[in-house]
Amino acid sequence: MQALNIIIKTIKDMSIISLLDIIVVAYIFYKIYNLIKETRAEQLLKGIILIFLMIPVSSFLHLDMLNWILNKTLPIGLLTFVVIFQPEIRRALEHIGRSTFDKHIIEDDETMDKVITEVVTAVENLSESKTGALIVIEQRTGLAEIINTGTNIDAVVSSALLENIFVVNTPLHDGATIIRNDRIVSSGCVLPLTNNNNINKKLGTRHRAAIGISENSDALTIIVSEETGTISLAVNGGLTRNYDKDKLKDILIKIMQFRKKKKSSFKEKVKGWIKREEKIS
Structure with missing residues (x-):
């Protein structure tokens, strides 16, 4: 009964800021759990x-001996967590850092449809001829470090060019081709x-490479x-x-439409806030 009274008193004394603080911390832990669940890091x-x-x-x-061992083990465990699960931690930080204002998602529906049509046409033809291909469509996560490992092309996306790139025994056929917006x-x-x-x-x-890049970014491969x-x-x-x-x-x-809609809706909210502030002032 005393414990219940303490809980009720604590809730009554809680301010709006304290409640907001609890909600924010709970949300952060919830997002962290969602990022690591069903991975090695969860265990x-x-x-x-x-x-x-x-x-x-x-x-x-x-239990003095057990307590001493546990106290010494915990710092080592935390360090081990960081070292062993560096890829998962990096992926989580990249997920958090993805900007909703990033330029890599195509805004124009007509351009999006044209790019996808060209890519899909090339993929269909490559499939019919059993020509291996690996095409990465960049999204919010920038792939500059990946792009720098290849040969600069900077050309408008076309099915003919994509098919030509993956012709067997040509210099570029054995790697990945990166598409950003409407350009290869x-x-x-x-x-x-x-x-x-x-x-x-x-x-x-x-x-394995396609899965690897999709684990480290939001690219479509x-x-x-x-x-x-x-x-x-x-x-x-x-x-x-x-x-x-x-x-x-x-x-x-x-x-791509879903991701663009999420981005646009956030921008629309920001515009709404600005207009509201202008009316108030």
Whole structure:
């Protein structure tokens, strides 16, 4: 009963700022959990939380040896977390840092449709001829470090050019081609390979590279298998396969339209706030 009274008194004494503080902290922890759930980091985090809980328990029960070990283990565990899970931490920070005002998402619907049509046409032709291909469409996350590993192209997106790039035994066919807005910016680029050991063992380096770049950015990556001609798409660390021309175009438009809408809606809110301030002043 006394504990309940303390809780009620605490709630009554809580200010709006304190409540806002709690909500913000809870939201941050919720977002962090969403970023690491179903990854290797989730299991290690559970272990660290368990150690945190065991420290006061061991102290209360006067388990001095266990308490000493836990106190010495915790700093090492936190350091190990940072070192081992550096890729996950980097991906989380990149996710947080993605700007809603970034220029890499195509604003104009007509330009978007034209770019996607050219890409999908090239992919279909490459699939029919069983020519391997790896095409990355940059989104909010900048890929400058990836672009710099390849050869500068800076040309308008066209199906003919994309098909020509991936012709077997040409200098640029064996790397990734990066598309930014309505231009092919670079070809022959080197992508990071995924460390996920749960993917199908039959998938080759192209697919592993596509998943790798999608784990580290919000890019859309299209893969054409040179063995089977199968068309695949890697997004947000996941891989879906067996696309045809219409299905691929439909999903690309849906993803890019959704991301553009989110961006535009935020801009519209900002414009609304500015107009409201102008009326007040």
